Amino acid sequence: MSENPRVGIFQVGFVRGVLGLIVGMLVGMGVVVGVRLLMGLTAWKAEPAWVLGAVFSVFGFVLGTGVLDDWIQWAKGEETPDHPEANPNLKGWAKFLSVSYDHKVIGIQYGFTALVLFTLAGAYALTFRTELISPAIQFLQPGVFNTTISLHGIVMIGAMLLGVGAMSNYLVPLMIGANDMAFPRLNAFAFWINVPAAILLTLTWFLGGFDTGWTGYPPLSARAPLGMQMFFLGVYFIGFSSIFGSLNIIVTIVKMRARGMNYFRMPIFVWTAFATAIIGLTATQFIGLSFQMVMFERLFGMSFFDPIKGGDPILFQHLFWFYSHPAVYVFILTGLGVISELLPVFARKPLYGYRWVALSSFGIALVGFLVWAHHMFTSGMAAYLRVPFMYSTLLVAVPTGVKFFSWVATIWEGKLSFETPMLFVLGAISIFLLGGLSGPPNGVVATDLHLQDTYWIVGHFHATMFGGFVFPFFAAIYYWFPKLTGRMYSERLGKIHFYLMLPAFYLQSLGQMQVGLLGMRRRIADYDPALGLDFTHLLITIAGYLIGISVLVAFYNFWMSARRGEVAVSNPWRSRSPEWQLPSPLPAHNYDQPFEVVGEPYDYGLAGSQFVNMHPGVPQPEMPVGPAPAPAAAD
C-alpha cells in the first residue's frame, strides 16, 4: 500500500468553501457600498448589503469547494480528463468533506448532512418544547421563540430534502445497474449548494431572526427583521439542489437502466424516486418565486402582496403552497418506497400488486399538485375554491390507500422476521397511518375551520413526516448499513432505538392532536392556563426528549458499528436486489460488468427464479440432480 501524502487543511473542499463564502460575502457587500456611493447615497445600508453579500457568499462557497472547476474548464473550451473522481488523493474524512463525483460518496454526504440538520432542528424543538411545559414565559422570550420554531420547521424540511437526496442518489444507480448518475458533476453541485444555504439559515440568528414561521407570509414577512432575508435566500438555494438533483435522477432512470430492466421490473424504490424527482423538478420554482417576490418588496418597494399599494396577500399563499404541498410528497414518497422495498425481503413474499404500487406513486404525485389550497381554507381566498379543493384533497387517500392495503397483503401469510429495519418499516406504516387518517378532518372544509392553525395540524404533519420519512430513513440506514460499511450494526441498540422512539412518538402525536382539538393554537410561546392543557404539554415534551435520546442511541450505534461492528456477509438479508449481489463495502465503480434482468424483482417463493444475472454470457452452473433417470417409458 503506497503512502498517501498528508492532506493539507486547504485541500479540503469544505474549508476552501468557507473561505470562498467569506470572500464572497465581503465582495457582495463591497458591490453594494460601491454602487450606493456612485449613486450619491450613504455607503452602508444593511439590508441590500447583507442580501447581495449572502448571494455572493453562496457562489463564493461553491467556487471555493472546486465543484465548478470542470465546468469552468469546459466554458474556456478546455478538455477535462475523464476522471470518475474529483480528487483521488483524498481519503477518509478529507474525502467526505471535499468534492466527489461518486454518487455513493455524495449519497453519504447528503445523509450525513441530513442527520446533522435533523439534530440541529431537534435541538430547536427540545428548546421550545421545554418552554412550553407550562404557561407563562420561563426562559424563551416570544421573539426568540418565534425564530426558534421558524428555524425548527425549515431546518427539518432541509433535513428531509437532504435525506431524500441521500437515499435516491445512493440507491438509484445501484438498483438499476448503473455505475453512477447521468450527471456526476451536477450531482456534486446539487449537494454542495446546500451547505452555504444552511449557513445562511443559521446566520438569521445574528441578523434579528424572523418571526413568521417557515411559511413566511407577507405582510408580516415584508416587515420582519433582516434575518427574514437570510431565510428566503437559504430556501432559495436549497431549492436549486432539489431541482438539479431531481433532473439528474430522472435522466438516470430513463437512460441508464440495465438490459432487461423495463419500467415494471425496476425495484419499487426507483419508482418512488422517479415520482419524487418529477415533483422536485417542476414545483420547487414556486417557493423560490414567492420568496423572491417578498424580497423584492423589501428591497425595491415592489407591492405584489401589499394591499395598501394594490397587491394581494393571498396571492403569496397560492404561489407558496403550490410548491409546498407537493413538497410534502417529496418528503414521504421515497420513504414509502423504502417500506415497499423492505417488506418483501423480511416477509419472504412478493410485493403485493407491484404494478399498482408503482403507479400509485405517480397517482399521489399527480393528485398532489391539485390540492394546495387546502392550506388556505380560512385564508379569505375566493369562497368557491373551497369545495373543489376539498374533493381533490380527499382524493389523495385513494392511491395512498392502495399502498397501505398492498403492504398488509404483502405481509399477510408471509414469513416475517423482525430485524431492526423491519421494525422501523412496520412502525413507519402505523405512524404514517395515524398521520394520514388525521388528514381528512383537515380536508373537509367544515371541520378544518376548527382545526386550522391548531396543534391538531401540528400532530397531523409530524405523524405523516415521521411515518413517511423519519422511520423509513432509519430503516434504510440500518438496512443498507452492512452494504455501505461492510459491518453489521448492533441489533440490540437498534431495537432500543425503536422501542423508545415508537411509543414516544405515539404519545407525542396523540398529545398534540388532543390539545389542538381543545383549543391549543400553533406557533405560540405561551398558552392560557384556563385551557387546562398543562399536563398534556408536559407529556408531549417528555416524549420529545425520549425521541431525542433514542436518536442519540442510533448515532452511537452507527458510529461504533462502522468502526468495530461485526464484519458483514455480502447479503445478510437474502435480498434479490442487485446491489446485494455485490461485495460489502461496495466497489468504487459498482458493477464490473453490466448485469441482465432475467426475472421479476420480488418473486420470493418462486422456486428457481432469479431477478438479475450478474454475469450474463457466462453459462450458469446446473442445479444438482439425483441419480440418472431410467430410460423414459411413460414420461
Added chain:
Amino acid sequence: MPTLPRPQRVLIASSHALFGQGLRSLLQARQKADVEVVGVVSSLSEALSALNRLNPDLVIVDYDDERLNRDEFLARFVESEKKLRVVLLSLHNGEDAIVYDRRTLAASQIDEWLEAWPNAEVNEKTLSDGEETKRIALNPRRNHMKHLIIAGILVVLVTTLLIVGMGQVNLLPVQASAQAVPIDRMFDLEFKVIYFLFALIVVLMVYSIVVFRRKPGDTSDAAHVEGNTSLEVAWTIVPLITVLAFSALGANALAETQRVDPTAMEVNVIGSQWSWRFEYPELGIISTELRLPVNKQALLHLSSTDVIHSFWVPEFRVKQDALPGGDVFNRDLRITPTMIGDYKVRCAELCGLQHAYMESPVIVLSDVDFELWVASQTGESADPVERGEKWYTAYGCNACHTLDGTIKVGPSWKGIYGEEGRMADGSSLTVDDAYLIESIRNPAAKIVEGFPNAMPANIAESMTDRQVQDIIEFIKSLK
C-alpha cells in the same frame, strides 16, 4: 392395532437429490429398524416401475418437483390398487402436507404420523376411491378463511372498542354556537371512520406479526402470491366512493355553517398587532370585548390594520382570517352563539411578537343583559381624560405602552408630557401636543432612541381628532 411384522419399506420420489437424500437420512435416523428406504427415484416412470419392483409401503412424493407429475402418479397407483400410503411434502410450505388418506395434516402432525405409521392399519377404503386423484391444494381455502375470519372479528372488536372508548372522552370543547352543530356532526363521522380504518390496518398488521412469524431456522420463502386484480380494483373503487361521499357531506356541512340570517347584527372586528377591537356600527359602540346576544346571528366583518390575523373562538368552531387592505379584503363570518357564558377569541395566525397574547373576551349574554350593556355603552362620559383612557384600550395602545413606567414595546406614558425626549437620529425635543399628535397619526416620523419602529402606521386611521385630543388629555394626567 396389529403390529406389522417386517420393517416398513419407503420409496422417496423427487428429482432433487437433496430432498431424497435428506429424507432418507431423517427417516433412517428416526425410525431405525422399523423403516427401510428401499429407493429414491427421480422421474414418474422410475417411480411407477419401482412401485412394482420394490413394493414399498409408503411413498413420499416431492410436491414441488415439477418434473414429477404427481396427479398422474396418483392416478396410476390408485389404479394399481396397491396397499400403500402416499405423502405429498413441500419444502416451500412447511404449513401443510398431504397424506393420501383423505386427511390434511399440519407439518408438525406429520412427525406424529410418521412415528405411528409403521404400527397403523392401512385403510383400504381410501385407496380404492378414484375421486382422490383430483388435485388437493396444499393450502386449502379453509386456512385462508380461518385467518381472515379471526382477523375480521378482531377488527370489528377493536373498532367498537375505539368508538365506545373514545366516545367517553370529550375530544372537543363545549359546543356553543349553531355553526358548531354540523361541524361536530362531521367530526363525529370522521372519527368513527378513522377508528375503523386504523383498526383495520393495525389489527391485520399485528395479526400478521403474531401469526405469520418465521419459524426459527426456516430459511424458506413464503407462498408466491403476486396479487389479485379484482381485489386491487375493489380497494381502489370503494375508497374512491367513500371519499366522494365524505366530500358531499362535508360540502353540506359547510353550507349549513354559512346559513344567512338577514336580520343578523353587524360587528366590525378589527385585528391589530396585538389586540382586537369590536365596532358595532348600528349601535355606535366601540369595545375591547365582543359581547353578543344569545341565539341571534352576528355577522362579523373581519379586517386587519397591519398583518394577517385570524379570528377564532374554539367553542364556536368557525375560524376566518382577518386581512389588511381595506374594504376589498373585508371577510365575513357568521356566528350564532347558543350558550350564555364567557369565552375568548384568540388570534389564530402568527402575527409577530405578541401573537400568543392577542386575545379578547367574548361574552354571550341574554337578550335583556345585552340591551342593558348597549345602553351603558352609548352614554358616553363627559370627561376627556376618562374618554382618553377608553381609547387607550379600545385602539390597542395598551399592547405596547404601559401607564406605570415599565417598558413593553414602546415608551411608557407615565410622566412623559412636558419631558425632554431623545430621538433615534440624535435630536431632542419636548413632548408636547404637536409631538403627540404626530406620534399618533404618523408614528414613523420620529422614533424615540432605543425603541423599535414598530407602531403600525395606520393605527389611528379611524380615530377622530377629538379622540386623539382625548388621548393627549389622558397622557397629561399621567404624572
